Amino acid sequence: MSRRQALVVLTALVLLACYASTLRGMVEQWSTDEDMSHGFLVPIVILWVIWKDRERWRELEPQPSWWGFALLAIGGCMQLAAALGVGLFAGAVAFLVSIAGAVLCLGGFGWLRALAFPFVLGLFMLPKLAIVYNQATLPLQLLASRIAAGLLTSAGIGVIREGNILDVGGHRVLVAEACNGIRYLMSLGFMAVVFGYICDSKLWIRLALLAAAAPVAIIANGIRVAAAGWLPVLDAGVPHAIAGWLIFVACLAILVVLRQILNKAQAHDQI
């Protein structure tokens, strides 16, 4: 093992030790919160991306930057604030900031640029920011209820909506907090980013896929709720799980088709 490799391993171990409590909290949230359980897969995908691009960043000459220590200091302060009660989210952001600082210290801005995409993926394993989540939950519940009611009405099925409760011919459905669609949003957003990378798309196509993921996920969640209202058998259990999964697969298919359309549009422009 070269001196530089030993330094990288040592830095990684020190970071893991310093952020052990934060990482434990993140793993706990991934284990207990089904909206965030994809967090287990994010580090695996990040490691795969780093491995896949190894030729690219290996070619770069390390040019350590003192700015890395500034980032490490900022990360340390954030971690301290998190430990004093600001919360897990601040600690997790501090962890990413500190990794960025360590990369700058060891390899410089060239390495940081080369590892920019894994850092973007790292955002998807951050814990929920409670104040944003709490504010977004109810409007998303109401939006899903509105979309579902609109779809059912458009299909000629009578529905009465009272806030987040749908009454479809006497069959009542409550769109609960957990049905706000954030699970689809997070999962599809992450997959949009990964898909854009796998297909080696242009940056604007990647951004377009990510932007499209939000409305697709929200509408898909509305469709899921509408289906549960229309067919009581889809309320719970295995049929419900299968329906939810199939709708997500359909969302992925929409992203694939969208990417092909955007690719063709780009090719057309180049001609």
Added chain:
Amino acid sequence: MKRFAVLVVWSALSVGLKAQITLGPTVDTFAVLAGSTVTNSGPTVVLGNLGVSPGTAITGFAGIAPGGPGQVSGTINSANGFALQAQTELTAAYNAAAGAASTGVASADLGGQTLFAGVYTNATSIGITGTLTLNAQGNPNAQFIFQMGSTLTTASNSSVLLINGAQASNVFWKVGSSATLGTTSSLAGNILAQASISFGTGAVLQGRALARTGAVTLLSNSITAPAGLSGPPPPLVTPAPSSLILVFTALAGAVIYQSRKRLARSFGLR
């Protein structure tokens, strides 16, 4: 001997006939009810009716002068007969909750505990720091009644987790004076407060904020009256499969998509 028999029968009845609190049909439709004023700042969302009686002032909501950022899905009732009837029913529910026979002592901080159905009492105050879990053990009618002599205080980011069929509509917080919900805390149940109820910024209540004599003060909150505006509790739409399953499926699909040529060659398709 006769006294002993009476005691045994009384004890059996006490255990068998657990206190069941029900809200009246009018107050049941309210998510927020105050005695003096309802004051809101920020984009609060109230799912259910909102009212005040005998006071009259309601500020910070769209639909009532001078307007505001708050939204109410139901009706806004200022010192009308509907709100008065709700207050009468609130008094009955408050007295019933106060009179329920205690089955256990509630510690001053309920955070980190898991409690089963019952009536929990603290002569002074109750606080929640962290997560309080209420476990109905599969009984959707299980009631959780908390009686406190003075205040209910929840810390920032604290929460009440309902598991195994526990319903917010079956949780009652009988507060001897005032309740204060911390910033971004999440509480479940019906707060029956003798005086006032104050919400910290971003606090969420899955239940009802019902104050007999004082004010309800809101700051960018969401309050959802359980079971909608009327009728029996509707079934929940179960959430979608976990994000782990969704992303794992998608990644598996992506791997297959990436390896499609190699797979085709392996199966002799090309």
